[in-house]
Amino acid sequence: MNKIPVVINDTKLEVDPHKTILEVCREHDIEILTMCHLKGIIDIGACRLCLVEVEGVHKLMSACTTKVAPNMVVKTSTERIRRYQLITTELFFAERNHVCAVCVSNGKCELQQLGYKVGLDSIRYPFLYPQCDVDTSHAWYVMDHNRCIMCTRCVRVCNEVEGAHNWDVMNRGHQVRIISDFNTPWGESISCTSCGKCLHACPTGAIWPKAIVQGQLQKNPAMITELIARRKMKL
Amino acid sequence: MIRHELHALTERVKAKQEHFKHRICVCCGASCISSGAEEVLHKLQEEIKSRGLEETVEVIPTGCMGPCNQGPLVKYLPEQTIYQKVDCDNIQRVVQSQLVENKPLEDLLLFADSREKAFVNANEDPFFKQQQKIALKDCGDINPESIEDYLIAGGYQALDKALFLLSPEEVIAEVKQSRIRGRGGAGYPTGLKWETVYKYVSDQKYVICNGDEGDPGAFMDRSVLEGNPHRVLESMAIAGYAIGATKGYAYIRGEYPLEIKRFELAIKQATKTGLLGKNILGSNFRFEVEVRIGAGAVVCGEETALIASIEGKRGTPRPRPPFPAESGLWGKPTLINNVETFAAIAPIILNGGEWYSETGTPKSAGTKVFALAGKINYSGLIEVPMGTTLREIVFDIGGGIQNGAEFKAAQTGGPSGGCIPAAHLDVKMDYESLMSLGSIMGSGGLIVMDKSSDMVDVARYFMEFSMDESCGKCIPCRVGTKMMHDLLQKIGDGKATQIDLDRLEELAEYVRDTSLCGLGASAPNPLLSTLRHFREEYVSKILPAE
Ligand SMILES: Cc1cc2nc3c(=O)[nH]c(=O)nc-3n(C[C@H](O)[C@H](O)[C@H](O)COP(=O)(O)O)c2cc1C
Ligand code: SF4
Numbered sequence: 001m002n003k004i005p006v007v008i009n010d011t012k013l014e015v016d017p018h019k020t021i022l023e024v025c026r027e028h029d030i031e032i033l034t035m036c037h038l039k040g041i042i043d044i045g046a047c048r049l050c051l052v053e054v055e056g057v058h059k060l061m062s063a064c065t066t067k068v069a070p071n072m073v074v075k076t077s078t079e080r081i082r083r084y085q086l087i088t089t090e091l092f093f094a095e096r097n098h099v100c101a102v103c104v105s106n107g108k109c110e111l112q113q114l115g116y117k118v119g120l121d122s123i124r125y126p127f128l129y130p131q132c133d134v135d136t137s138h139a140w141y142v143m144d145h146n147r148c149i150m151c152t153r154c155v156r157v158c159n160e161v162e163g164a165h166n167w168d169v170m171n172r173g174h175q176v177r178i179i180s181d182f183n184t185p186w187g188e189s190i191s192c193t194s195c196g197k198c199l200h201a202c203p204t205g206a207i208w209p210k211a212i213v214q215g216q217l218q219k220n221p222a223m224i225t226e227l228i229a230r231r232k233m234k235l
Numbered sequence: 236m237i238r239h240e241l242h243a244l245t246e247r248v249k250a251k252q253e254h255f256k257h258r259i260c261v262c263c264g265a266s267c268i269s270s271g272a273e274e275v276l277h278k279l280q281e282e283i284k285s286r287g288l289e290e291t292v293e294v295i296p297t298g299c300m301g302p303c304n305q306g307p308l309v310k311y312l313p314e315q316t317i318y319q320k321v322d323c324d325n326i327q328r329v330v331q332s333q334l335v336e337n338k339p340l341e342d343l344l345l346f347a348d349s350r351e352k353a354f355v356n357a358n359e360d361p362f363f364k365q366q367q368k369i370a371l372k373d374c375g376d377i378n379p380e381s382i383e384d385y386l387i388a389g390g391y392q393a394l395d396k397a398l399f400l401l402s403p404e405e406v407i408a409e410v411k412q413s414r415i416r417g418r419g420g421a422g423y424p425t426g427l428k429w430e431t432v433y434k435y436v437s438d439q440k441y442v443i444c445n446g447d448e449g450d451p452g453a454f455m456d457r458s459v460l461e462g463n464p465h466r467v468l469e470s471m472a473i474a475g476y477a478i479g480a481t482k483g484y485a486y487i488r489g490e491y492p493l494e495i496k497r498f499e500l501a502i503k504q505a506t507k508t509g510l511l512g513k514n515i516l517g518s519n520f521r522f523e524v525e526v527r528i529g530a531g532a533v534v535c536g537e538e539t540a541l542i543a544s545i546e547g548k549r550g551t552p553r554p555r556p557p558f559p560a561e562s563g564l565w566g567k568p569t570l571i572n573n574v575e576t577f578a579a580i581a582p583i584i585l586n587g588g589e590w591y592s593e594t595g596t597p598k599s600a601g602t603k604v605f606a607l608a609g610k611i612n613y614s615g616l617i618e619v620p621m622g623t624t625l626r627e628i629v630f631d632i633g634g635g636i637q638n639g640a641e642f643k644a645a646q647t648g649g650p651s652g653g654c655i656p657a658a659h660l661d662v663k664m665d666y667e668s669l670m671s672l673g674s675i676m677g678s679g680g681l682i683v684m685d686k687s688s689d690m691v692d693v694a695r696y697f698m699e700f701s702m703d704e705s706c707g708k709c710i711p712c713r714v715g716t717k718m719m720h721d722l723l724q725k726i727g728d729g730k731a732t733q734i735d736l737d738r739l740e741e742l743a744e745y746v747r748d749t750s751l752c753g754l755g756a757s758a759p760n761p762l763l764s765t766l767r768h769f770r771e772e773y774v775s776k777i778l779p780a781e
């Protein structure tokens with residue numbers, strides 16, 4: 001396939017067309033922060049961490065959903081973008097209830113790592129502390145909505161990879177919640193196959209196996225990407 | 236039905252109507268119905284019958300006539316005499332005077348209780364005089380449930396012209412020449428959009444009519460669909476012909492059952508008459524239309540969310556590109572236009588694009604429908620040439636502020652728009668001028684405020700609306716609107732400091748720039764524009780620094 005020229009952060013690159021800005025940046029070791037992206041599943045552009053400036057476009061574009069085009073000029077780390085990444089991270093922490101010290105995911109959490117990356121040292125917005133359930137009804141797993149950041153990676157993995165579509169989203173605005181089946185306890189789900197893929201897809205400590213203590217959670221989101229790639233190879 | 240039969244049919248229905256000397260129109264728009272118009276209609280029909288006048292006088296229900304807060308309204312044609320606040324008690328007096336004694340009943344004429352002299356011919360009243368009706372033409376004069384009425388008013392002549400005298404390219408050229416821009420809010424050039432969809436090659440394309448209309452206080456699209464549904468249907472068929480689509484969807488809110496009922500009836504009538512379906516007028520062109528009912532989420536008016544909703548998915552927006560023109564409904568090229576945009580298409584095709592472009596301003600051609608609401612004397616539905624000033628709308632048409640109070644501001648564009656202060660009353664209502672003041676044209680909601688309005692609370696109210704209507708998919712809109720709302724509340728409560736105000740401004744800019752769709756991107760507008768024009772009101776509520 002013919003390559004096309006693009007300029008990212010003042011560097012000229014020859015890249016494959018039909019790829020997203022994010023894919024191209026990852027191939028060239030240009031850092032782009034992401035949260036809702038999980039390689040292999042369909043991108044939705046929801047976390048807005050991957051926003052980049054594209055010359056000639058007045059809006060900021062999500063790198064995960066925007067395809068490269070010939071002679072596209074992209075900037076990934078301007079002052080404005082970094083400032084917005086910081087606010088996004090603050091809002092993630094302020095939205096629900098993220099207490100790292102007692103979390104199974106402590107030390108391995110993508111949200112926590114994001115905090116370090118953007119240099120978060122305090123949160124300037126009030127914590128919303130909404131009423132969120134902890135669903136322990138499943139025999140093996142727990143869903144703690146307090147730690148959910150609504151990236152919907154679990155929803156998409158369950159739907160696109162496992163084909164079960166146990167997870168979905170209900171309500172609007174800041175009231176949105178992940179639901180199992182039609183908002184029934186996870187343990188009563190008739191669609192869940194207990195495959196555990198959602199647990200690996202989840203970037204935080206929202207979904208985890210029972211009998212795991214603080215900081216002990218082992219997640220392997222790359223396994224999902226690998227699985228998708230292998231299935232494609234077979235086809 | 237083939238082509239010459241349409242003309243024959245039109246002539247036939249015309250002849251059938253000729254024995255009527257008077258037509259009495261009873262406004263059955265939403266507002267008049269809520270003040271008892273349906274009862275008036277039945278009473279009036281009985282009254283005409285009991286007086287033995289039914290051979291010469293026809294009584295029909297119509298769509299919205301405009302001066303909604305004076306209803307129920309009854310209009311006599313051809314005299315163009317409108318009576319206001321008609322009820323079952325005063326009906327007989329009106330009929331006696333107007334039809335038997337042949338003189339208007341002065342004390343019930345439109346605006347008789349608020350003007351020094353009311354007009355017998357309502358078109359001479361300032362409320363109507365400054366208006367120019369293109370999208371709303373016939374609305375209020377014809378029975379929306381009768382295809383015959385629409386045919387007599389020249390209905391389906393534009394479709395006939397498009398199918399037999401124009402190529403798809405020529406239809407698109409007319410729309411381009413009209414310079415009409417989308418009336419759904421963004422103002423994108425309609426001709427350009429049509430051309431883009433036309434150019435994509437695909438086995439299937441779709442036409443979608445966006446009738447989701449969810450802004451508070453807005454009822455423009457609803458009035459068009461309730462008052463003249465065939466016009467929109469005809470225009471959708473023209474669009475289908477132009478871009479190469481055989482299927483159209485009209486997305487209408489479930490809260491508006493009358494709108495759905497009338498539009499579905501129109502589809503049935505048009506299909507039965509051979510103006511929809513296979514081989515329309517013998518032209519080989521096929522086009523079908525289906526109604527899809529929305530569940531009342533504002534965000535489902537956003538085109539990609541609307542498409543997801545039609546597909547049976549959760550109605551949330553997705554990033555663009557790809558735009559619907561390239562990949563829309565079920566991944567096929569899709570043309571999506573607003574109800575009011577479609578309402579202007581048939582006249583554009585019939586009279587030519589140049590005719591339409593002569594109205595309005597160079598960059599904003601044609602007319603715009605506004606829903607006047609708030610502290611204005613005559614609220615209701617109006618249609619004016621683009622470029623009419625806000626002052627003309629508020630004072631000449633709307634009759635000024637209630638109780639002679641002072642005008643403070645007008646909010647255009649609803650929760651996505653901004654306010655215009657008194658200093659800018661002479662702003663021309665067109666896309667660019669409104670934008671330069673930090674507001675937007677939006678879909679046409681226009682809320683007038685007097686001195687009693689607290690602008691911080693106005694901003695809070697609209698922010699609450701956006702916060703509740705946010706789909707919750709992207710974080711800036713989901714959490715940002717909540718944070719901004721809470722900060723506005725804090726300022727309103729007199730508990731905020733300068734730090735809070737700084738945070739609020741920073742968040743506003745952030746949410747505007749980073750949100751996934753237009754809902755979040757425009758949610759800060761009321762806040763930003765009240766800050767721009769009424770900053771002192773914010774500052775006066777801020778606690779002094781410690
Ligand atoms: C949150 C949101 C709500 C919208 N609601 C409507 C609506 O109710 N009706 C409408 O026609 N367009 C609405 N739009 C604009 C549509 O996305 C789209 O631009 C429009 O239907 C295109 O038609 P037009 O070019 O004729 O204006 C909305 C946009 C956003 C972002
Ligand atoms: S901006 Fe608001 S409405 Fe639009 S996608 Fe984001 S959360 Fe949903």
Ligand code: FES
Nearest residue numbers: 045046047048064
């Ligand atoms: S990774 Fe692109 S928006 Fe989340």
